[in-house]
Amino acid sequence: MWRLEKEIHTLILNEVNRKGGADSDKNILQMIIEGAKNRDLSQDEIDNFVVDNCKNICFPAYENGAVPAIWTLMLLALYPKWQDKVRAEVLEICDGQSPSFGMLNKMKTLTMVIYESLRLYPLGCMLTREAVRDTKFGGIDVPKGVSIWVMLMALYEDPDIWGADVDEFNPGRFGDGINGACKVPHVYVPFGTGPRSCLGQHFAMAELKILISLIVSNFTLSLSPNYRHSPVMNLIIEPEFGVDLLVRKV
Numbered sequence: 001m002w003r004l005e006k007e008i009h010t011l012i013l014n015e016v017n018r019k020g021g022a023d024s025d026k027n028i029l030q031m032i033i034e035g036a037k038n039r040d041l042s043q044d045e046i047d048n049f050v051v052d053n054c055k056n057i058c059f060p061a062y063e064n065g066a067v068p069a070i071w072t073l074m075l076l077a078l079y080p081k082w083q084d085k086v087r088a089e090v091l092e093i094c095d096g097q098s099p100s101f102g103m104l105n106k107m108k109t110l111t112m113v114i115y116e117s118l119r120l121y122p123l124g125c126m127l128t129r130e131a132v133r134d135t136k137f138g139g140i141d142v143p144k145g146v147s148i149w150v151m152l153m154a155l156y157e158d159p160d161i162w163g164a165d166v167d168e169f170n171p172g173r174f175g176d177g178i179n180g181a182c183k184v185p186h187v188y189v190p191f192g193t194g195p196r197s198c199l200g201q202h203f204a205m206a207e208l209k210i211l212i213s214l215i216v217s218n219f220t221l222s223l224s225p226n227y228r229h230s231p232v233m234n235l236i237i238e239p240e241f242g243v244d245l246l247v248r249k250v
């Protein structure tokens with residue numbers, strides 16, 4: 001593990017040194033490097049800062065758009081009533097045109113469906129933070145350096161927060177937005193929270209809406225008898241055997 005960690009560290013640093021210096025090529029890598037150099041850090045600390053941030057950006061690129069789309073399509077196939085609602089909404093808003101940014105913003109039912117899908121199948125099952133100084137969390141003393149893991153699945157499956165239908169697919173619970181859906185604010189955080197929340201959240205929502213609206217407006221979906229339901233936690237929560245759908249032209 002330690003050898004693998006070292007190899008990845010070296011690979012990233014080599015790439016950073018190869019690409020990171022070019023002034024004409026102002027990109028996110030350069031911003032990370034500048035951010036590190038503008039702090040009072042040793043060379044080792046600068047290298048770690050750059051490598052950690054590169055990893056942090058590469059990790060979310062790992063199928064983060066595709067997997068929530070697959071779960072949402074699976075749920076729409078399983079719940080034809082919601083599939084019909086989404087289709088009717090998309091057909092009315094788009095009226096035969098490709099979805100524009102303004103049209104995506106009007107797709108309220110599709111937004112509710114995606115939120116509910118991300119509640120039942122969140123991308124990861126936890127959010128993590130490290131205490132940068134000794135701190136108090138509620139009544140608990142948290143010493144500097146301790147990692148805190150917030151188990152999202154426990155929060156998203158709690159009937160005291162979501163009500164008795166917590167295990168059901170009910171996008172209607174998001175009819176009044178996220179705050180109206182659960183009894184405790186800040187519990188539902190599909191894209192995280194605070195300064196390190198998801199950098200790609202608006203892109204991801206737009207991407208999901210474009211993909212699903214185009215598919216659902218052209219095809220009806222049902223689950224294939226071959227589908228085997230088996231969510232597994234790899235880097236993210238994925239369908240172990242994929243999702244087999246039967247697709248018919250509308």
Ligand code: HEM
Nearest residue numbers: 056057060064068123190191192193196197198199200204
């Ligand atoms: C539906 C799809 C996605 C979901 C549910 C999602 C969710 C998340 C979550 C929960 C975090 C951790 C936030 C925290 O700790 O507070 C995160 C971080 C991040 N996401 Fe996403 N993400 C998605 C798609 C994407 C995409 C498509 C990109 C890039 C184009 C992206 C880029 C990032 C980056 C760069 C971070 C790290 C931010 C930082 O540490 O400052 N995400 N995402």
